Amino acid sequence: MRHRRPEDRRPPWGVRRTVFSGLVPLVVLFGWFTLAIRLGLPSAEPVGFLPFVFVAFAALVGFGRWLARAGILLALLGLLPVLAVLLGGWTATGDEILLSRGKPVVVLVSAESAHRLKAGLAYTYDVRNPDGSTDSLEPGVGTRLPVGSQVTVVEDPDRLVAPQLAGRQDPAVPLVFACLGTASLVAVVVSTAVAGERRRVRNATTR
Known part of the structure; x- marks a missing residue:
């Protein structure tokens, strides 16, 4: 009885190439x-992500x-x-950082x-801290703050994260969206890698 050599038990090259082309x-x-x-x-608004989205596309x-x-x-x-x-x-990430080490501060609007966003009218505010420094505050769609009023925000001592209104920190929901996006992106990339390898094998065997 013929015994298989150890190298025969390795996955075929096509499988390894598919895994590699999907991981890259x-x-x-x-x-x-x-x-x-x-x-x-550090930004209160997500518009800064547009260049990153274009590059990702x-x-x-x-x-x-x-x-x-x-490709398309x-x-x-x-x-x-x-x-x-x-x-x-x-x-x-911002919510989690503010929850773990943020400090409440009373600021002046x-x-x-x-x-205007698709979800409605949104407002961005310049706020002044007790030490005289300024920050940008994005309270969320539909939330409006009177100019000249004082509000309590949560600030990161290292200024790594933009300040937010106190009580608005909840990383659970955005984390779910991030996880769903991650799973979907992995699925479409892996499916494309598998389809490409099958096409390569099919073209190689029909020549």
Whole structure:
């Protein structure tokens, strides 16, 4: 009876190549998201993520073409998961930091600016701290603060995170969105890698 050599038990090269081609874009993308969230934490508004979203979209197009000649398809399928990971991860991380080490501070509302979102009208405020320094405060859609009033906010002593109104810190919901976005993005990238490997094998066997 012929015994299989140990090397025969290793997964075929096609499996290893599929795993590798799926891991590469995921590692690159989630490294990019981590950098974006770290740089975006001091801001009270998520508009700073737009350049990161554009780069992620371009990266998905490139990875899609490399994996299965389906660049635009992968980018379109991955766009909403990218937004969920970035916004959910940014909000959940900021909330968790403020919950763990934030300090309540009474600040003076010094100026107001309005901007319209799909969810409604949102306001951004310039606030002055007791030491005279200034910060930007985003209280959330539909919340309006009188200019000249004093409000209690939670501030990170190291100023790593933008201040928030006291009592608004709840990382659970945004963390769920970030996790769903992560799972969806992993699923579409892995599916594209598998489809690309099957196409490669099919084309190789029909020549």
